[in-house]
Amino acid sequence: MRSTLRPDAVLVQAVIAGALSFAHLHDLAEAAGQTGWKAWAYPVSVDLLLVAAWRRLRSLRAAGDSARSAWTWFTVALVASLGANVATAGLLDLTDVPDWLRILVAGWPALAFLGGTLLVHTPAVPTTAPHPVEPVAVDTVIGRSDSYEPDAGPASPSALPVIEPEPEPATTALAVPPALVAHAQKVAADHRARTGYPIDADTLRTRLGVPSQMADAIAAQLA
Incomplete structure (x- = not known):
């Protein structure tokens, strides 16, 4: 497939x-007395210096280095190019160019040779490396004392603190409804009338259908 x-x-x-811009630089150089191939070399020199300064400027900015020198030569080449464009726009008589x-x-x-040489051969400024951190002696950090005494070994049983067990909380008395106590009294009276013996907690729990703790509390009230 053709592109x-x-x-x-x-x-x-x-x-x-x-x-x-190339033509304006050529015309200005030719008007200033530079004839033949020399007049054509001037615009090439200006444009090459402008491109070299711009490339150097980009590389220095990408590396984080100072680009002051690149900006200087870029400005010099730009002023030369703009100056030639303005000078050949009718403001200057090309048949009578001033001496300056x-x-x-x-x-x-x-000037262009000096700028190109400095742009090409000036090394980049290396980034300052951080100073290495000096190691600190361990004895300085922990503050070692000369009067160190070895451990005397495990303490004797008499020196150990005695941990007393905490007292168990008292059992809270189980509240029994009065109606349930009255019913239990009737059941206990019936049991005594049939057997001649007072009713025990297990029988009371079975007859009433209550938990064992509740049966013990009711039996304690019936005793």
């Missing part, structure tokens, strides 16, 4: 702007 080429508006705009501009154009190769 289709789609024009990118941003890329087209960048190409047009670069071509115009001729000096700037003639000195640009040395």
Whole structure:
């Protein structure tokens, strides 16, 4: 499947702007006395310095280092490019270039060479490593005493504290309803009339159908 080429508006705009800036730098260098291939080398030098400074700026910012030098050379290249664009816009007579501009154009190769060299060969500032923590002696931390005495061994039985058991709580008296006591009295009287003996707690529990504790409490009241 063939890949289709789609024009990118941003890329087209960048190409047009670069071509115009390139032409303006060439015209200015040629007007300042740089003829032939030298006039074409000036825009290449300015654009390369601008790209190199931008790439160095991005790498320094990504590494967290200072990007002051990269910003300086990026500004120098940008001022050179903008200056050429403004100078060739009709504000400067290219047939009669002033001497100070001729000096700037003639000195640009040395300035661009210096900037490119510093951008390429300047090492990145290493990140300051944290100082290692010095080990602390164990004796200093625990405050060892010279008057250490060995353990005397387990204490004698007489020296150990005596733990007394807690007293058990008293059993709460079980409340018996008066009606149940009256009924139990009738049952106990009937039992005595039939057997001649007082009724015991087990028989009372069976006749009344109550728990053993309740039967004991009722038997205690009937005694």
